[in-house]
Amino acid sequence: MAGRFAPSAGRPPAAAPGAMGVRTSLVRTPSARSRSEAVIRAVLLLAALLTVVTTGAIVVSLATETIGFFREVPIAEYLFGTRWTPTLRAEQQSFGVLPLIWGTFYLSAIGLLVAIPLGLLSAIYLSEYAPARVRSVIKPILETLAGVPTIVFGYFALTFFTPEVLRGLLHIEVKTFNALSAGIILGLLVMPTIASVAEDAMSAVPRSLREGAFGLGATKLQVSLRIVFPAALSGIVAALILGASRAIGETVIILIAGGQTARLSVDPTESYQSMAAFIAAVARGDIPVGSIEYKTIFAVGFTLFVVTLALNAASIRLVRRYRQVYE
Amino acid sequence: MTGAQIAAAARSQETVFPRARAGQRVTDAGFRGLMYGAVGLACLALLTLLFDVARDGAPALSLDFLTNFPSRFFPERSGIQSALVGTLCLMAITAVIVIPLGVATAIYLEEYADHTRWYNRLVEINIQNLAAVPSVVYGILGLAFIVRGPLSLGNVLLAGGMTLALLVLPVVVIVSREAIRGVPSSIREGSLALGATQWQTIYRQVLPGSIAGIATGIILSLSRAIGETAPLLVIGASANTLFNPRGLDDQFTALPIQIFTWTQQADRAFVSLAGATILVLMGVLLVMNSFAIFLRNRYEQKW
Numbered sequence: 001m002a003g004r005f006a007p008s009a010g011r012p013p014a015a016a017p018g019a020m021g022v023r024t025s026l027v028r029t030p031s032a033r034s035r036s037e038a039v040i041r042a043v044l045l046l047a048a049l050l051t052v053v054t055t056g057a058i059v060v061s062l063a064t065e066t067i068g069f070f071r072e073v074p075i076a077e078y079l080f081g082t083r084w085t086p087t088l089r090a091e092q093q094s095f096g097v098l099p100l101i102w103g104t105f106y107l108s109a110i111g112l113l114v115a116i117p118l119g120l121l122s123a124i125y126l127s128e129y130a131p132a133r134v135r136s137v138i139k140p141i142l143e144t145l146a147g148v149p150t151i152v153f154g155y156f157a158l159t160f161f162t163p164e165v166l167r168g169l170l171h172i173e174v175k176t177f178n179a180l181s182a183g184i185i186l187g188l189l190v191m192p193t194i195a196s197v198a199e200d201a202m203s204a205v206p207r208s209l210r211e212g213a214f215g216l217g218a219t220k221l222q223v224s225l226r227i228v229f230p231a232a233l234s235g236i237v238a239a240l241i242l243g244a245s246r247a248i249g250e251t252v253i254i255l256i257a258g259g260q261t262a263r264l265s266v267d268p269t270e271s272y273q274s275m276a277a278f279i280a281a282v283a284r285g286d287i288p289v290g291s292i293e294y295k296t297i298f299a300v301g302f303t304l305f306v307v308t309l310a311l312n313a314a315s316i317r318l319v320r321r322y323r324q325v326y327e
Numbered sequence: 328m329t330g331a332q333i334a335a336a337a338r339s340q341e342t343v344f345p346r347a348r349a350g351q352r353v354t355d356a357g358f359r360g361l362m363y364g365a366v367g368l369a370c371l372a373l374l375t376l377l378f379d380v381a382r383d384g385a386p387a388l389s390l391d392f393l394t395n396f397p398s399r400f401f402p403e404r405s406g407i408q409s410a411l412v413g414t415l416c417l418m419a420i421t422a423v424i425v426i427p428l429g430v431a432t433a434i435y436l437e438e439y440a441d442h443t444r445w446y447n448r449l450v451e452i453n454i455q456n457l458a459a460v461p462s463v464v465y466g467i468l469g470l471a472f473i474v475r476g477p478l479s480l481g482n483v484l485l486a487g488g489m490t491l492a493l494l495v496l497p498v499v500v501i502v503s504r505e506a507i508r509g510v511p512s513s514i515r516e517g518s519l520a521l522g523a524t525q526w527q528t529i530y531r532q533v534l535p536g537s538i539a540g541i542a543t544g545i546i547l548s549l550s551r552a553i554g555e556t557a558p559l560l561v562i563g564a565s566a567n568t569l570f571n572p573r574g575l576d577d578q579f580t581a582l583p584i585q586i587f588t589w590t591q592q593a594d595r596a597f598v599s600l601a602g603a604t605i606l607v608l609m610g611v612l613l614v615m616n617s618f619a620i621f622l623r624n625r626y627e628q629k630w
Binding site: 033034036037040041043044045047048049050051052054055057058061062065117118121122124125126129138141142144145147148149150151152153154155156158159160188191192195211219220221222242245248249250251252255256276279280283284289297298301304305308309311312316 | 334351354355358359361362363364365366368369370372373375376379380383427428431432434435436439440449450453454455456457459460461462463464465466467468470471472475476493496497500524525526550551554555556557560561562563583586587590591598601602605608609612616
């Protein structure tokens with residue numbers, strides 16, 4: 001026990017006895033203990049820096065090949081061209097990325113058109129209306145839906161939704177690969193995310209706000225839509241942007257069910273291709289390293305990365321702006 | 328009316344004041360219908376999905392299915408041994424990489440980092456951004472840096488494991504931080520007051536106190552990793568491999584890749600095999616998630 005109060009190992013600092021004979025020097029020699037603490041801290045810091053290195057590596061790998069890509073394809077053609085056919089022979093190749101961006105946007109829009117109403121309505125139900133027993137059944141169902149791998153959704157879209165639901169039940173003349181199927185199933189994928197984040201936000205609204213409104217004669221609907229919903233707005237907006245971000249970055253559902261034709265039209269019965277699906281499709285094929293097709297992976301990947309980052313930054317900014325602080 | 332009566336009326340959804348107008352009641356009922364419809368549709372979708380997969384895949388499930396290798400020409404003789412072994416190996420490699428790195432980063436950020444310093448804030452913002460990056464971009468990272476580029480490992484098992492590890496690392500960090508944050512500061516302060524160093528406090532008080540949350544988060548992240556298809560597609564996992572990976576530097580396949588390959592076949596028999604593989608994959612995920620929930624319920628620390 002006495003050891004705890006003994007001076008640390010190492011020679012005692014030069015003692016100039018002060019007023020009460022106590023050592024007054026403030027110089028500490030490094031003890032074995034503080035050295036090992038410093039080492040541990042350094043190791044942990046290195047681990048943390050690896051995450052920064054990861055981002056750096058993503059940016060570097062995307063940027064270098066993208067720059068190489070733009071040496072062969074003029075930026076104007078990339079950004080404003082309307083034909084995307086990099087897999088054709090050299091004379092027929094076109095590198096206008098607009099069809100891919102449009103495909104991404106169109107499919108995500110269909111998906112969000114499904115996911116936002118379903119997700120928000122479910123969130124309001126779970127947070128405001130559902131009795132505890134129902135909640136304990138529905139919440140696990142939503143969590144299960146959120147945990148299903150995306151490839152299962154893709155399988156479902158291609159082998160069941162298109163033939164049995166779209167063609168069979170609803171009698172819509174769709175091609176095998178079509179935007180309607182891919183988009184709706186994409187919405188199904190994203191809906192649990194929106195529902196759970198929005199529900200968390202709404203549950204965080206203090207009861208006093210609701211009960212004040214009830215006391216003033218509001219109905220449950222009025223309380224839900226006019227009190228709780230606006231109070232939780234920042235979290236709800238975060239949920240929507242998170243959902244949009246997931247929809248834009250989704251690869252496999254669109255790859256399997258949406259087809260491989262980049263197209264600039266609005267016909268939902270035709271096949272479309274998104275940026276992420278294109279990347280996976282091309283990487284799957286046999287392309288020589290360093291060829292222009294290989295570089296398209298990076299150019300499109302860079303575009304996708306920038307879009308996702310912008311959405312994420314917007315989300316952080318919006319959440320901060322609308323966040324309500326409760327007492 | 329007494330306060331208790333008002334409170335009771337509020338809870339029972341009736342108002343203390345005169346009943347709402349008929350128009351308002353119709354709107355209320357209509358909205359309720361919409362909500363029930365939304366929730367019902369979501370449940371119906373999940374049930375249909377499970378039913379369809381089971382209907383397609385259950386006939387093909389058998390012990391042979393688990394032990395055979397995939398055959399390009401004979402669906403009745405195909406199996407998923409290579410894919411199952413590949414997935415399990417990938418999970419092990421990912422765990423070995425991501426657990427120390429993720430937990431170390433979380434410890435640093437929660438216990439050591441001074442949050443007013445710019446470089447620590449940079450790390451935090453960076454992790455949030457990384458968590459939002461699409462998985463296919465991680466595939467490109469793996470392709471450019473690990474399969475080709477500086478590391479040039481080729482499209483081998485280790486490359487797949489490293490790519491998946493990078494994919495789930497941000498999530499592990501975020502979840503571990505939450506768990507560490509759950510340990511009250513009184514525990515830390517008591518330990519320090521008794522003369523322990525910072526690392527001793529972390530190692531003997533904070534980590535054991537947060538281990539349940541960390542373990543749950545790790546298992547859930549791993550189950551997300553093995554369900555991912557896009558990064559493996561981009562880095563070049565093989566399809567229809569006839570062998571189990573013989574080492575870290577061998578080619579590999581995984582359950583999602585096998586599902587992907589078989590789903591795209593024209594022959595309906597292969598599509599049924601894809602359904603069976605999905606059942607196996609979801610079985611693995613179910614076991615992992617149940618284990619995570621069990622850990623959380625059993626070992627969760629209530630302070």
